[in-house]
Amino acid sequence: MNIKKNKPVIGISIGDINGIGAEVTMKALQDSRLQKMVTPVIYGHGKAITYYRKIMEMNDFNFMQIKSIEEIHHKKTNVINVVQESPEVMPGVETREAGNMALAALDQAIVDLKSQHLDALVTAPLNKSNINSAETPFIGHTEYLADAFETKKNLMFMVSEDMRIGLVTGHLPLKSITANITAESIKAKLKIMLKSLTQDFGIAKPKIAVLGLNPHAGEDGLLGTEEQEIILPVVKEFKERGELVFGPYPSDGFFGMMHQKKFDGVLAMYHDQGLIPFKTISFENGVNFTAGLPIIRTSPDHGTAYNIAGKNAANEGSMRTAIFLAHDIIRRKGDWEAGS
Template structure:
C-alpha cells in the first residue's frame, strides 16, 4: 500500500455481539485521540451497535452506516452491515445467530483487507463454539487468517509495554505439544519473530529469549530431552550466525525474576506457558498480533466474557491498545506518513 494523505482505515470485525466485543469497541472509539489517528470501519450491524448504545447509556457514540468500504468517511466512525438482518442481541447468551454474524463480519473484513481497501484489521472476540459449522472448521482467528491469506506459517505474538511473547504451538491439546516442538517449527517461529521485531516494531537487532519445554528446562536431560536434542542445538545455530538468541530458560524462574524486561521477544513452547505470565502482567493493555501475514491483524487479548456482557463493566483498554498497535505497525512498515502524536 502506498502512503496517502488521509488517515489509515482500520477495520474492526465485531465478533460475538452477545459478548463484550461491541461494548469495548464503542468505549475505545469514544477516545477522540484515537479517531484523530485512524478511520475506523466496524463490520457488524448497525442495529446491534444501536442496542448497546442505548443499553449502556452511551448516547454520545455516533456512527455512519455505509454500504461498502468504497463509501468510507474519514471524519466518521463507519459501520458496514454484513448481514441484511441483525440477529437478536442477548448479552451473555451463546446463539447460533450471533456466530453467523461474527463469521460474516470476519469474512467481509478479510475480503476488504485482501483488496487493500483497509490498512489493518482488529478482531473483536468471538466464540469458537457458535461460529463452527460442518462446512467451516474454526480453530481460532490466527489459524483462520493464516489460511485465508495463504501464508506458510504465522506467529501468535502477544505484545504489550515491557513484554512480547510468541508461541511455537498454539491452539492444540497439551498432550500434542511435545511432538509439535520440532526444529523446523521452532526455526520458523523464530524467523517470523525476528523479522516482525525488525519490521513491525522497529528493533534493528532484536534480543530473543527461548523458553524450555520441560520443568527446569529439562534439568540437563533428567526431566526431558527436548532441550538437549532440539532447542539447545538450534539456539547455538542462531548464535553462530550472529543472532541474539538465548536460552533455553526455565519458564517459572524466567518470569519469576522478571527477565522478560531484558529481551525484545520471548518464544514460548506452548499456549499457557506464554499466555499466563503475559496476561498476568498485561491483561488490560495486551494485544494479540498475528505476525508473519502479508497484512496487519491485531486483537484484544481477552475473550467474549459472557459473564459480564451488557453490564457496562468491560475494560476497553486492550481494544484501544489493539487499534493503536495496528496504527503503530502501519507506520513502522512505512505504509503511512506520520500525521500526529498521541
C-alpha cells in the same frame, strides 16, 4: 514514492455481539486521539451498535452506516452491516446467530483486506464453539486468517509494554504439543519473530529468550531431552549466525525473576506457557498480534466475557491498545503524509 494522504483505515470485526466486543470497541473509539489518527470501519450491524449505545447510555457515540467500503467517510466511525436481517442481541447468551454474524464480519473484512481497502484489521473477541462446525472448521482467528491468506508463516505474538511473547505451538491439545516441537518449527517461529521485531517494532538488533519445554528446562536430561536434543542446537545455530538468541530457560524461574524485561521477545513452546504469565502481567493492556501475515492484524487479549456482557463493566484498555498498535505498525511500514 506514493504518499497516502488520508488517515489509515482500520477494520474492526465485531466478534460475538452477545459478548463484550461491541462494548469495548465503542468505548475505545471514544478516545479522541484515535479519531484523529485512524478511520475506523466496524464490520457488524448497526442494530447491535445502537442497542449497546442505548443500554450503556453512550448517546454521544455517533456512527455512519455504509453499504460497502467504497462509501467510507474519513471523518466518521463507519459501520457495515454484514448480514441482511437485523440480529437479535442477547448479552451473555451463546447463540448460533451470533456465531454466524461474527464469521460474516470476519469474512467481509478479509475481502476488503485483500482488495487493499483496509490498512489493518482488529478482531474483537468471538466464541469458537458457536462458529465451529463440520462445514466451517474454526479453531481461532490466527489459523483462519493464515488459511485465508494462504500462508503457514505466522506467529501468535502477545504484545504489551512489559513483554512480547510468541508461541511455537498455538491452539493444540496438550497431548499433541511434544510431537510439534521440532527444530524446524522452532526455527520458523524464531525467523518470524526476528523479522517482526525489526520491521513491525523497529528494533534493529532484537534480543530473544527461548523457553524450555519441560520442567526446569529438562534438568540436564533428567526431566526430558527436548532441550538438549532440539531446542539448544537451534539456539546455538542462530547464535552462530550472529543473532541475539539465548536459552533454553526454565519458564517458572524466568518469569518469577521477571527476566522478560531483559529481552525484546520471548519464544514459548506452547499456549499456556506463554499466555498465563502474559495475561497475569498484562491483561488489561495486552494485545494479540499475528506476525508473519501479509496483512496487519491485532486483537485484544481477552475473550467474549459473557458474564459481564451488557453490564457496561468491560475494560476497553486492551481493545484501545490493539487499535493503537495496528496504527503504529501501519505507520512504520507505510508512507503517509505527515500529520494526516
